Amino acid sequence: MVCAGIVPKVTSIYCRVVGRAVRATGVGDLLARQQGLWRNVPGNAPHLPCRDWSLAGCLSSKSLTTWSATYTARGVRESEPRLPPVGLAAAPLWRTGARALSTQPQPDTSSTTTITDATGRPDETPYQPVRDAPPKSDPNYPWKWHSFLPEHTYKPNLNVDLKRHVQPTGFSDRFAYYTVKFLRFFADAFFQRRYGHRAVVLETVAAVPGMVGGMMLHLQCLRRFRQSGGWIRVLLEEAENERMHLMVYMSIAQPRALERALVILAQAGFFSFYTLLYTISPKTAHRLVGYLEEEAIVSYTEYLKDIDDGRIPNIPAPPIAIDYWQLDPNARLRDVVLATRADEAHHRDVNHLRANLIKAHRGDPAPYAALKHGEVDPSQYGS
Template identity: 55%
Template sequence: MFRPATRTSFLVLKRDLTPSLQYVKQPSTSLIFIKSISTRLISTTDSSKSTATTLGNTIQHQNHFKNENDVARLHEELLKEIPSPLLRIPHPKPVRDEFIDAKTPLTTKDLESIDIKVNLHRVPVTLADKIAFQIVKSLRIPADWFFKKKYMHRAVMLETVAAVPGMVAATLRHLRSLRKMQHDGGWIEHLLHEAENERMHLMTWMRFSQPNLWERFLVAVVQGGWYNIYFLLYLLSPKIAHRVAGYLEEDAIISYTAFLNEIDNGNIPNTKEVPDIAIEYWNLDRETATLRDVVLAVRADEAAHRDSNHHFSDRIILKREDLREDIRRIFAEAESHTTNKIAGINEAATAKWARKEKS
């Protein structure tokens, strides 16, 4: 007969093992072996050890198994049971409506017709703006020196850096939302979307170019340093951090415009070997897509991030961080066609922080 402690161990082990055993659909060596293990564990007289023993611990300690093949077979069986929330393959979506709403694949003419205001520049007005602007200008110096006119390799570095601000900002705002137990105002999803979009840029450029070992090392060092710097900057001043991101995107537009000029001048071949990832992501015309089309699409994305981050910084300055309120207002007033200003920017702010084009 079981002693009380042993009976308790049996009940605990039965409870712990049952959910795991249901993943093994057919009788197999693995199932028989699990049962043999459970029998051996149940017979222990140490109730504390029995209570703490679960299938996961048993798998981790391979000395309980006869051999490694049993472990491998068990893992294979468990991997066949994919949790239902994972039974879909998420496809990243573009950030611009022109790509999302296009009914037909986009041609070069379609891409050139997207008005991104190439020369748009937020003139630094406040001290915070000037600090942000100088930070970005100082970051451009080593990039110009190292890459010069190697625009393909420069793009890889640029996108590695550009994908950091959105993820950092989303993480910190997510944590703040949890701490304060209140809604984030609708920022987190947009920031994560921005980070994902920049990552898709990088995945695209990696298909065109294969960075050498030194460039990969440089990317790793720069990304690691930049992540921590931007993380600290966002903790200290989110408005400066978003302004930095806005100026970074302005700089990216300058770089991609120079990239386009090099293609148009014949210094960079306008190859038609465009990877599928770019064609599917931006809905490009597979028959006519070229490297130039990809640069146009990426530059259009950077313009969207430029506008978004400058707008986020403005909202922080104006203490109007809840996007939802102004979005509702815009939709409510859409029929009157009276809302042609950016949401959340009042008359005084529009005059003080107006966007001005470079002369």
């Protein structure tokens, strides 16, 4: 009983001493100013007061509310709501201050919210794309995308041969081919005709091989003290392109909770499997990616068929797709799928070509002229 009466008194004296120190150093006024700014920062979740008796606890919202009632003459208004916790229980003061003092929040350009006019109907005003990448010396160019730079935009080659296929020969090719067919069976069973969700999940996995291949080739070149012939850059650009596919389709179809869990499991499992496969046989790994891209072409062709048949609405293309692929401002979902399918065909040819070169024990450099125009023919190096 004695302790129960002493502890609150000691705590009260402790908080008063700290409060006077805060007022004397001017921290109280800073926190008060932060309080007014914090209210205008979107996305701040409510904070629970600290329940300990440390310095962080005395600087919590509960103690500051007490000070605001006691020292109203110092400029802290009594009607203000509680401040978020400061100190060990919250973000650093410099970080919160930087967020609060920003002139205006950046718009979410990847939002899928439909813009409506005064009547409540969707606004069909075409998106005004960003065109003509400026010189790098211009720091004031209003580029709004954080996932890619102006020099990364391009026009896909829609005339690429979509029916090109490499017949599997030998054990390694057959292993790669039937592994892809096995994975395709489960993808069809899980997603069925939900091609937008299929694209979101599969693109998270499709970006793995390019990164793993580029990393393994990079380490190999370091060990052997030799050049890569440009193949490291080609493989990393493939991974970057697949990641951009994910950014595009995330603005079209939002994955469900089960699909998000599937992404984590599939990415972890496929990364481990592909890294091991690339360590054992790089040729088999590239051949497997080539067959994966062949199946991706089939999936996007079926996606197009459902759009043409009216089973999937041909909505306007998201702005990120218009800027990335340099599409027409009035582009629709069909144009986005066409561009994606062309990219997959390009990745198919690049990986089959790489597998053929490894099989032939040739160290030819990456054919940049053909890669630039999306006209790679792996059959010229055998199969």
